[in-house]
Each structure stands twice: as structure tokens, then as C-alpha cells.
Amino acid sequence: MSIVCLGIEGTAHSFGAGLVSSKGEVLSNVWDMFSPEEGGIHPREASRHHSDLGPKIIGEAIEKAGVTFENVDLIAFSRGPGLGPCLRTTATVARTLALKLSIPLIGVNHCVAHIEIGCLESRFEDPVTVYVSGGNTQVIAYAGRRFRTFGETLDIAIGNMLDTFGREAGMRFPAGPRIEIEAKQGRNYHTLPYSVKGMDLSYSGMLTAAKRLHSEGIPLNDVCFSVQETAFGMLAEISERAIAHTKKKELLLTGGVARNNRLTEILRGVAKRHDAKFHRVTPSLAGDQGAMIAWTGILQYQVGDVIEVAESQVLPKWRTDDQDILWRGE
Ligand code: ATP
Ligand code: FE2
Numbered sequence: 001m002s003i004v005c006l007g008i009e010g011t012a013h014s015f016g017a018g019l020v021s022s023k024g025e026v027l028s029n030v031w032d033m034f035s036p037e038e039g040g041i042h043p044r045e046a047s048r049h050h051s052d053l054g055p056k057i058i059g060e061a062i063e064k065a066g067v068t069f070e071n072v073d074l075i076a077f078s079r080g081p082g083l084g085p086c087l088r089t090t091a092t093v094a095r096t097l098a099l100k101l102s103i104p105l106i107g108v109n110h111c112v113a114h115i116e117i118g119c120l121e122s123r124f125e126d127p128v129t130v131y132v133s134g135g136n137t138q139v140i141a142y143a144g145r146r147f148r149t150f151g152e153t154l155d156i157a158i159g160n161m162l163d164t165f166g167r168e169a170g171m172r173f174p175a176g177p178r179i180e181i182e183a184k185q186g187r188n189y190h191t192l193p194y195s196v197k198g199m200d201l202s203y204s205g206m207l208t209a210a211k212r213l214h215s216e217g218i219p220l221n222d223v224c225f226s227v228q229e230t231a232f233g234m235l236a237e238i239s240e241r242a243i244a245h246t247k248k249k250e251l252l253l254t255g256g257v258a259r260n261n262r263l264t265e266i267l268r269g270v271a272k273r274h275d276a277k278f279h280r281v282t283p284s285l286a287g288d289q290g291a292m293i294a295w296t297g298i299l300q301y302q303v304g305d306v307i308e309v310a311e312s313q314v315l316p317k318w319r320t321d322d323q324d325i326l327w328r329g330e
Contacts, residue, residue, distance in 0.1 A: 003073040004065075005301070006097070007294025008058070010090030011082025011110045012135060013041050013173075015050040017061035018290030019072070022298050024120050027065035029284065029291040030057050035173055040163075047085035054093050061290065069101060076297020079107035080315030082135075087314035095309045104306040106297040110288075111136060111320040112147060114281075116299060117292035118254040122279035126250065128242045130235060130267060131320075133255035133287070134159035134174065137235070138320060139199070139242045142328060146321045150245075151199030151238040158231055159257045161203040165227060168211050169220055179224045180260050186225025190218055194230055199241060201234045232263045236270050243274045253280040256287040299327040 002021045009016040009031070016031030034041070034049035062069060077094030080087060098105035115129050128150075129140045137153040156164070159176055166175020190213055193205040206227065213223045243251060251271040253264060264280045271278035285291060300306070303326040 003298070004067060004071055005074040005076050005294040005297045006058070006061070006072045007108070007290040007292065007297055008075070008077045008090055008094050009110070009288050009290045009293045010050045010054070010086050011078045011080070011288065012086055013046050014288040015054050015057055015090070016288060016290040017058040018292070018294045019061055019065040019067065020291050020294035020298060022302070024295065026285075026291045027067070028061045029289050030061045030064060031289045032057055040167075040173070043083040043085045046083065047089040050086055050089045054089070058093070072101060072103065074104050074106060074297055074301050075101070076106040076108050076293045076300070078110045078113070078293050079312070080110065080318030082110060082316060084314070084316045087316060091312060091314050095312060099309060104301060105309055105312055106300050106305065107307050107312055108293045108296045108300065109318055109320065109323050111138070112323060112325070113292040113296040114254045115140065115147060115252070116296045117285050118252045118279065118281045120295050121281060121285060122250070122252060124250040124252055124277070124279060126248055127252035128239065128246060128248050128250070129252045129254060130239050131255045132158050132235065132253070132257035132263070134163060136255060137201070137203070139238050140320060141242060141246045141248060142325070145324050145328070145330065147325060149319070149321050150242045151201065154197065154200050154202045155204040156207065158203060158235070161207045161231065162227070162257070165207055165210050169214055174256070176257060176260065179227065180262065182221045182224035183228045183262065186219075186221040186223070188222045188225075189229060190222060190226045192226055192230040194234060196234050196237050199238050201238060203231060206230055228260075228262055232266050235263070236266050239267060240270045240274070243270065243276055248276065250277045250279070253278075254286060258286040259283045303327045
């Protein structure tokens with residue numbers, strides 16, 4: 001018989017709730033992103049957004065799925081990594097529901113959820129994953145019961161780099177989509193620091209240089225074009241090396257920055273060169289949302305990976321490779 005999991009996501013600026021069945025059907029997926037008028041995200045303001053809007057978002061997810069709370073069999077929540085205040089608010093909502101409904105509670109690693117929702121959608125079994133978002137930039141592959149980080153940013157995440165540059169150029173958060181539109185009109189490439197160190201990369205140098213180009217009056221579309229080509233080229237290099245090294249035959253692109261069509265095109269080329277299948281997670285499942293938490297919650301539940309409310313403290317620094325993945329084979 002099929003069971004239904006309510007997944008609650010709230011690690012950073014977005015709060016989301018999604019319902020997924022054990023057959024892998026996404027029954028609903030509702031979220032709202034906290035977007036300040038200006039400046040970056042303040043963790044406490046974001047957590048207030050989550051506590052103010054959380055109940056409504058969860059109610060909507062239940063309604064859209066065409067079920068009632070009595071039909072929910074499990075509660076999964078994003079336990080980390082993320083911003084402390086946001087995680088605690090989300091966990092409190094999840095614990096309350098689990099206790100009230102007397103159903104199991106599952107703590108999900110946010111990054112692992114980005115991978116698993118991509119595997120559900122693509123039916124990939126063992127991909128090299130490029131996980132790119134506001135807070136993360138990682139190339140990941142499964143080995144020995146863990147999702148191993150093969151390469152990652154040594155400083156800021158790619159989404160953070162895009163958002164910070166965009167803010168400097170007068171764009172609202174999140175700037176990634178605007179930069180993509182600008183870049184399409186760009187024609188002239190201006191050299192920016194290309195920084196790959198072994199399997200890792202760094203974006204802070206090119207952020208500083210891109211800001212300088214902008215302040216020197218280089219047209220915004222050309223700067224955006226140069227930023228994208230440089231940043232995505234670096235990612236392509238380490239992804240290619242990961243594919244070549246692991247000999248895996250699937251390449252998965254996930255996380256909020258996966259919405260970028262140019263990055264998708266570049267990585268599709270990498271996969272093709274290595275005779276690997278490629279999948280970019282659908283935009284509605286690429287960013288932060290509850291369905292990915294719900295689906296990973298089901299996978300964990302099926303192997304007994306549930307937690308007691310009393311032991312469900314949040315893990316703000318929980319690394320991708322710091323969890324035994326009990327539902328996948330050796
Ligand atoms: P995480 O907690 O996993 O780091 P997150 O909190 O950053 O995730 P996501 O929704 O996964 O949330 O990603 C948001 C990021 O995606 C933002 O930095 C945003 O600018 C970026 N983004 C969204 N659309 C695009 C796009 N089309 N091109 C480039 N970047 C994009
Ligand atoms: Fe995320």
C-alpha cells in the first residue's frame with residue numbers, strides 16, 4: 001500500500017510544504033520565498049516569514065494534494081544544513097505535527113534531498129551530481145554508503161556569487177534569473193579570474209573582478225555574459241573530471257542554479273563527451289521546496305531511519321557526506 005509523506009523545507013529564505021507518495025508521485029508542492037526589499041537575507045527575518053506563513057503553506061499543500069491531515073502517514077523536515085533560526089522554526093512546526101498526528105518524524109539532509117528528488121525524476125540510479133544553489137556548490141558522487149563530495153567551492157557558492165554581483169548591479173534578490181537574461185544579450189567576453197584548484201573551485205576572486213568591470217562602465221550584459229561563461233566553465237571542468245574519474249554514466253544537475261539554461265547546455269555537452277546520460281531537474285523541483293524533503297523522508301522511513309522528537313535537534317552544519325545513506329546499496 002502506498003503511504004504519504006508531508007515534507008517541510010525551511011533551511012534558508014524559502015518555506016515549502018510538499019506531499020509525495022511512496023510510489024514517487026508528487027501530490028503537491030507549495031512554497032514561498034522571503035525576498036527582502038533590499039540587502040541580503042537576515043536569518044531572523046526569514047524565520048519570522050516561516051513562522052508567519054508556514055501554517056498557511058502547509059494547509060495549501062494538503063488541500064492541493066486532495067487529502068486531509070488524517071491521510072498523512074509521515075512528517076519529514078529539513079534538519080540541516082542551513083540557518084539556525086530558520087531550521088529551528090521549521091523543526092518546531094514538524095515536531096508539532098508529528099506529535100499531534102502521532103506519526104513518525106524524519107530528519108532529512110537538505111543537500112541529499114536535492115539529489116534524491118533529481119534521481120526520482122530522472123530515474124537515475126547512480127549519477128555524478130552537480131548541486132548548485134545560493135548556499136552550495138558541490139560535485140557529488142555516491143561511494144561506500146555516503147554521498148561523497150568530489151569537489152566544492154572553497155569560498156562562496158555560485159548562487160551567492162550571482163546574487164551578490166546582481167545586488168551590486170542594482171538587481172533584486174534573487175539575481176540569478178536576471179543575470180541569465182542579461183547574459184543572453186552579451187557578446188563581448190571580458191577575462192575574469194578562472195580559479196580551479198584540483199577538484200575545488202573559488203568564486204570570490206571573479207566576484208571582485210566582475211564588480212570592478214561593472215564599475216568601470218563595461219555594459220552589464222557583457223559582464224553578465226562573462227560571469228556566466230567563467231563560472232560555468234569552472235564547474236564544467238570539475239564535473240568532467242568527476243565523470244572521468246568515477247566512470248559513472250549519469251550526470252545530474254540540481255539546486256536553484258540548475259534553472260539556468262546556459263549551465264544546462266554546458267553540462268549536457270560534458271555528459272555527451274563522456275557518453276553519459278544527462279538530466280537537469282525541472283525548475284519547480286530544482287530550488288528549495290518540500291517535495292524533495294518528503295520523497296527523501298519516504299526513502300529513509302523505508303529503512304527505519306526515523307527520529308524521536310526529543311532527539312530531533314537541528315544540524316546547521318550537517319554536511320552532505322556526513323550521513324549514512326541506508327537506503328542505497330554498497
Ligand atoms: P541551498 O540551501 O541548497 O543552498 P538556496 O537556499 O540557495 O539553496 P535554491 O532555491 O536552491 O535555494 O537556490 C536559489 C539560488 O538559485 C539563488 O542564488 C538564485 O539566484 C539562483 N537561481 C535561480 N534561478 C537561476 C537562474 N536562472 N540562473 C542562475 N541562478 C539562478
Ligand atoms: Fe537548497
